[in-house]
Amino acid sequence: MSYTTLVSSSVLADHLRDPGWRVFDCRHQLSEPAAGRRAYAHAHLPGAFFLHLDQDLSGPMNGRNGRHPLPDPRLLADKLGAAGVAMDTQVVAYDDAGGAFASRLWWLLRWLGHDRVAVLDGGIDRWRAEGRPLVTDIPNSPPVVLEVDLRDVLTSSDAVLDSLGQGGFCLIDARSPDRFRGENETLDPVGGHIPGARNRFFRDNLDADGCFRPAGELRREFLALLAGCSPAQAVMSCGSGVTACHNLLAMEVAGLPGARLYAGSWSEWCSDPARPVACQAPAV
Template sequence: MSASYTTLIGAAELAQRIRDPDWVVFDCRFDLTNPDFGLQAYLGAHVPGSFFLDLETDLSAPKTGRNGRHPLPDPAKLAARLEACGVSHHTQVIAYDDANGMFAARLWWLLRWLGHNRVAVLDGGLQAWCRAGQALDSALPEARPATYTLALRPNRVDADFVLGRLNQPRMTLIDARSPDRFRGENEVLDPVGGHIPGAINRFFRDNLQPDGCFKQASILREEFGTLLGGRSPRQVVHQCGSGVTACVNVLAMESAGLSGSLLYAGSWSEWCADPQRPVATGQA
């Protein structure tokens, strides 16, 4: 078996293996304001051989009004969907999007949750692929059914876990939303503005260079090290609005060698759905 990619992969490296039968690529493009965008863009042109996964129908479960805007999908259903595209335990999975990795990182995190290590995000996304002069096509790939056995990992926490550790040194809560939404300003996606008390803000885009690729691992390690102030990465809980962009912060930490952080998947949209949970506004 060839070397595994477990965080990021460059366009040149992917191009060299794009026809490898043990590699499966997924197009995760999505637009929060236009749910049909991703599939239509995929049908128009995509990385050759890639399959499409939809954030809301494949990578999330149905909403109840209390479980956030993008609840985690049923693991067995997701595994079956991946199997249908040829993913087995030895498969190298690559995810990409055109939105700074925010949707591709969701699939990356979900596969790690399912127990799959050989998964990486295309650094710089579709834009980096095109800048490298690589081709796109519109042909739909043939399914290559495989078998995948679940081995769920305890890399997620729920609202009660967070509530029981608010403002305690045993949990460092990092919010990946933009600074204005963190402060409770300009909230357009959720009915309540603000953040979970004690959270610190690390906008997911702060992990990126101007070209949309991730910063060097050494830079990310330094920046997160400053943010953590000596606290263990394993005490970190990531959240955002709905458990999507927080995965970019998880990915950034892992690529920097800061392993073991957790995800509060329900995030702000679940948290604020219960009026009994405390809310903070302004700067942390």
């Protein structure tokens, strides 16, 4: 069986020794980039490899391409291949933030053309709460070649700019409501959002236990947010193209595939003062 959105802790526990599965720890803190690696060294799921958001799941910044530009696809595929990920490997990503960072790896693998990737629902917190094993040893794996077949699932800043006022896109911003309104902005030099964007805080996809809410609930809420637009018209953004992937995953869970990612997101958009900025939530 293939898992392409979420996987439960019980299912993963049954496959920890499965040679066709690979697990990746994606824990990260934006305010303290070394925290995820320290947490991994302290304890992680058996067999889990570590991937760093800045160093592995992002590319170099140039001041105009946002805080977490997409990595070079071949370099990313080589890192995954070094951990034993081939096209038929089932990949599971986890973090301790409700999937906020694990969903980035989920989306990146799908971008590379690899469908057998899922996020561990509830992450390491649920795993630990259930009394499941944690280890400190570092895994290794014979390297393999992961083929790359890039998919057309991205939208550029120019395309977003050209769409303003035209109704071609339904732009959905995954940041918290206060940052969306332009308040309490601590990560980017400019507060606000792209004109016409709608706000869907990624944490609204989760229940009180940090697991994804039922598919039916997510579907109703995203359809209301789309307000007649098709999922294929949806473009997901956030601060830097990371938590936008959480909304993309939630839409897949909800049975609403086809949305695209604006990878540069707000941090790229606001780097050009010629691009317009809004600070009030639009009516939907």
